[in-house]
Amino acid sequence: MTTLASAPQETVSVAGPVATPRRRRGRRAGKVTAAGPLTYVLLGLTALVSVFPLYWTAVAASKTNAELAGTPPPFLPDADLFTNIGRAMEEAPIGLAIVNSVVVSSCITVGTVLCSTLAGFAFAKLRFRGNGALLALVVGTMMVPTQLAIIPLFILIAELQWVDHLQAVVLPTLVSAFGVFFMRQFLSQALPDELLEAARVDGASTLRTFWSVVVPVARPAMAVLAMLTFLTAWNDFFWPIIALTTDNPTVQVALAGLGGGYVPDTAVIMAGTLIGTLPVLVVFVVLGKQIVGGIMQGAVKG
């Protein structure tokens, strides 16, 4: 009865915005409006700027300096690319570096995900004395610059005679405050207390609960953390160039050493950069969607 009276009024107020028709999916969170042409132009430009330097690496890797400076500049790579890649591999042990990077990044990833899941679960769901203070310590660690640790670490690995050994890179990098925090945030939301209680009533031991209930629930976040950790470890630069030399380098160390000759040949440097970056880029193109999803998911949780 009362609604009848207000109905015409409502129609009027709706009429204004409806004049510019939009499609909207009501139930979805967030604003969903179709993009205009300008949006596509701007996004296209951004995508171009994002990808172009990587493409340019391939072009520059196949040209001499003089060719690169020509007008108009070249925009397609040519067959010299492979020659230059060969030269780069001679000048720097890039093959070894890729193998090393795979080993180092894989170890760091497995270790970090494991430690982070264990600790993240404890911080999210277990009550123990001092858990708040310990978590604050973890979060605080994220603010500490890498620089603060490297001198003693260097002294340590020098004493252990680990310079140029891969464990010198792996072990210190396993400490990931971000990983612990990330898993904690995920598990405190995704793992209901009831599920743990159900497992207790079902008679599962704490360890059994962890493997049979917590890990399966945590798996999506573990995958995201693994991807991010691998990427970070692969690209890590500061500590590896201190702990390793070009005798047994990771990719980043090898790349840093590439330009060290007296007359730097840009094409060779670019060729080295290209093959050092290619493995990650291939993985990235294949798993891009998942990585994007993971970063966005992590952003909301964090």
Added chain:
Amino acid sequence: MTIASDDPRVAAAAAPPPAPPPGPPVRRRRRLTRNRWGYAYVAPFFVLFACFSLYPFLYTAWISLHEVRLSDIDGAEFVGLGNYTALLQNEFFWNAARNTLTIGVLSTVPQLAMALGLAHLLNYKLRGRTFYRVAMLMPYATSIAAATLVFAQLFGHDYGLINTLLEAVGFDRVDWESGTWTSQFAISVIVTWRWTGYNALIYLAAMQAIPGDLYEAATLDGASRWQQFLHVTIPALKPTILFTIVVSTIGAVQLFGEPLLFSGNGMTSGGVSNQYQTLGLLMYDQGWTNFHLGQAAATAWAMFLIILVVVGGYALLARRRARAER
């Protein structure tokens, strides 16, 4: 029902709900929630943390109070705050601090502003949205070393594509590397290139979490798209924006790889006249070129203090603003 307490304070406090009646004696029981397991779960992380983070942090503090040479660590000599006072009188430190600040501002402010804009664009209904997102994240997947080497080529004086293009439209070639502003600008471009897409995705995720009916309500209230962005999107994104600012700041203070490799021909300590030497680079130079560990340690602690001050400043600002809004 209620037993009056002798202490009037307790009696007053307990007045509305009846005070707990004296039940049977309370026994102390073995706690059923197995909380001691918590320590076992966090142990692997904290063992590593103690060995490779906490111990080094403290050791760095100790070193920063000593005169230590890399070649003779046992021969350390206590100098008190000498390394710190020396640092404050060191023009290289102030130069590096200035450079770090300039590059930090140049790389963080435009980066986050662009990321916000891009996130807004990505939030429209798009064809091929995955393509744009993945493309935008490619720089993030590129390592600092690779990115810097490529950009060093692009910014090269004689053969760089950027100078070639500048010349083509009638400008002079720019010697990016040797100028103070130009080199710092170029380094900021590298940082911005690598991180804009990543931050855009973080903003996008936060935007998608804003309930759609908020926009519908704003539309009914007659807000234009721009007004919706200002009055709905930005306020909802405030915590995320603060988060990215903090993360970018921490990264900016530690900036190291980009200036190290920017000359394009091996490692430098920040240009011929240190025109782009950052604090991270200075610290590396002190420790691994000059083998002066005490100085390097003091610089590292100074960097940490700068981060603490800046992040603390943000937190204060955010709190004050939040209070003002209330």
Added chain:
Amino acid sequence: MATVTFDSATRMYPKADRPAVDNLDLEIGDGEFLVLVGPSGCGKSTSLRMLAGLEEIDAGSIRIGDRDVSDAPPKDRDIAMVFQNYALYPHMTVEQNMGFALKIAGVAKDEIGRRVAEAAKILDLEDYLLRRPKALSGGQRQRVAMGRAIVRNPQVFLMDEPLSNLDAKLRVQTRTQIAALQRRLAVTTVYVTHDQVEAMTMGDRVAVLRDGVLQQCDTPGALYERPANTFVAGFIGSPAMNVVTGPAVDGGVRLAGAVLPVPREKLARAAAGTGRVTVGFRPESLETAPPGEGVPVVVNVVEQLGSDAFLYATLGADDDGDVLHTADVVVRTEPRTAAAVGETVHLRVREDCLHVFDPVTQLRVD
């Protein structure tokens, strides 16, 4: 099969100023269906969780059968629990969910299979054994949670608001199914709900809790007929019982200028200290009286439900300036003869349907 005994069981959360469960004494018979009911925060879930071993017992004890289980971990109590949100393991199939406890207990594989199949048959889940919880409807998930409890063949079933996530229609259906199933299996069951209709329809006995204290534990009929205090009176029954307080006068209590008759003995005992008396009468035990008789009320809203009509009316303030304020009264009447809004109706309470309470202690006076 077993009895369950709460013996002065108390739970005090750290830093809380009063116990969440306070000296709970409760005897649950073998095979009995006992419902714990009360408003949120009354301690009903905590009581159940103390019995499950998920919550510590700070004082007193709990026994299952003759065994004191106060310190036993959940797995040693021979209980099974149905959780409010079902707590199904998301990565396991229905079959694996139901068999998980048996698998941990080391039961042989074919025995597990047999028992899961049996439970699935009872619960009509046979077609869904290989699905994951995500692919099930709410009602099916609820049944899987039930199945997980049944498979274990425990001494006691614990159910924590198992129907609260179902829509209204399904809830009514499932409610009867659970009650029937429990009677068939004859397993001692403790069931927690905040819904008094659920409590009344399902329980052999119902225990009403408030602020951690047991108010009354009795059969549904007895709770309705003889509530022990005004809280139980107001909590059990829908719409709630009308409870009003007024000055005691000769022969009854004065309300809105009229006198509602109260038996002399009860009146004397209830009004002994204060000269006032609290009375309760259910909407369904009111009838209209001719003008001049009964208590006058003014009708504010009329709710037509088809089978019944409810009048929401105001009991006027007492005319000689007594402290009595106006009170809202709900009346059930015949839909056809319902009064109109604004009309004054005179009410009287059917014989033997008036509840009398002490205005200070709020306890029933008999």
